[in-house]
Amino acid sequence: MSEHPANRRRFKRIAFDARTELRQGEYIWPVKLIDLSLKGLLIERPEPWLGDAAQDFFVSIHLSPDVEIEMDVHLTHNDHGHLGFVCRHISLDSIERLRRVIELNLADPQELERELGALIEI
Numbered sequence: 001m002s003e004h005p006a007n008r009r010r011f012k013r014i015a016f017d018a019r020t021e022l023r024q025g026e027y028i029w030p031v032k033l034i035d036l037s038l039k040g041l042l043i044e045r046p047e048p049w050l051g052d053a054a055q056d057f058f059v060s061i062h063l064s065p066d067v068e069i070e071m072d073v074h075l076t077h078n079d080h081g082h083l084g085f086v087c088r089h090i091s092l093d094s095i096e097r098l099r100r101v102i103e104l105n106l107a108d109p110q111e112l113e114r115e116l117g118a119l120i121e122i
Contacts, residue, residue: 013037014105019062022083024051031083033061038102040086045078053078056088063101069094 013035020033020043029046036042041059051057053075061069071094073085090098 012102012106013042014102016061016101016105021060021062022046022051023058023060024055027051034082036061036098036101038098040073040076040084042082042084045081045083049078049083051075051083057085059085063097067097069097069101 014037015035016033018033020031022029022031022043027050029051031046032044034042034044041061057073057075059071059073063069069090071090072088074088075083076086077084
């Protein structure tokens with residue numbers, strides 16, 4: 001029996017609402033962020049969708065007018081009106097901001113430490 005992907009997930013997803021932009025080449029889509037984790041994010045698929053799944057994307061999550069989380073991401077799934085991305089590259093400043101967002105939204109502070117440990121193992 002194969003295990004459902006959600007049961008294998010090692011990173012807790014948190015619902016988060018922030019102004020978010022997805023970019024690829026000349027295209028820029030304002031998108032609705034559904035959730036994010038230390039490893040990636042889920043957004044509503046913008047229409048019209050003209051993204052090239054073979055190429056990476058750049059995402060900006062605006063926490064305030066002058067503070068962003070920025071990362072290079074790769075599309076992992078496109079279904080049910082949603083796009084799922086895995087992080088390919090993130091700066092130290094952005095990972096610290098993402099870590100803080102996750103920390104503030106987790107009920108158990110030790111869960112963040114477990115997730116950071118799992119991230120390092122990858």
